[in-house]
Amino acid sequence: MKALFEQFAEVFPLKVFGYQPDPISYQTAVGWLELLAGLLLVVGPPVLQEISNVVLILLMMGAVFTLVVLRESLITYIPAVVCLGLLLLLDCCQFLAPTKGSVRRPSKKIPGARGNPRS
Incomplete structure (x- = not known):
């Protein structure tokens, strides 16, 4: 790895x-990042997930650039391109379907259901 x-x-x-x-500092920085x-x-x-996804995308783009x-x-x-593709897919999915806190809808009482005093 040192030679690489x-x-x-x-x-x-x-x-x-x-x-x-x-090179040694570069290797250490990339590994920790x-x-x-x-x-x-x-x-x-979620906010840090988005930031870390962007950081990983930039690292993978740098890896592909270096290999080219x-x-x-x-x-x-192949490994760098596959990882880059998955990270971009994850980024697109987060953009298209942002996650929100789960919302509980109040349950409706159904007439004739168990526990209903009129049944």
Whole structure:
């Protein structure tokens, strides 16, 4: 992994602006971001789930960009592209069907049902 992140740091997207990260720091930052965002995506409140989904989408886009620039084989793209697709699908589903607090509707009394004194 250390050798891979040395390659990844060489093609870091912000390198055009003059920033090139240390490979070990880069590896540590990506690992912690993925872990924290993944945990928040699973158990966090809805607002943090949306934020963590965006963070993971950006990380996966960076991973795909890095693989394209390094001209890796198509097989190495598959995990990043599948994860990116699932995260985008999750983002679209959250946008199309936002979750709201559950609303309990009052139950109606049905004439002739058990427990009704008139039956």
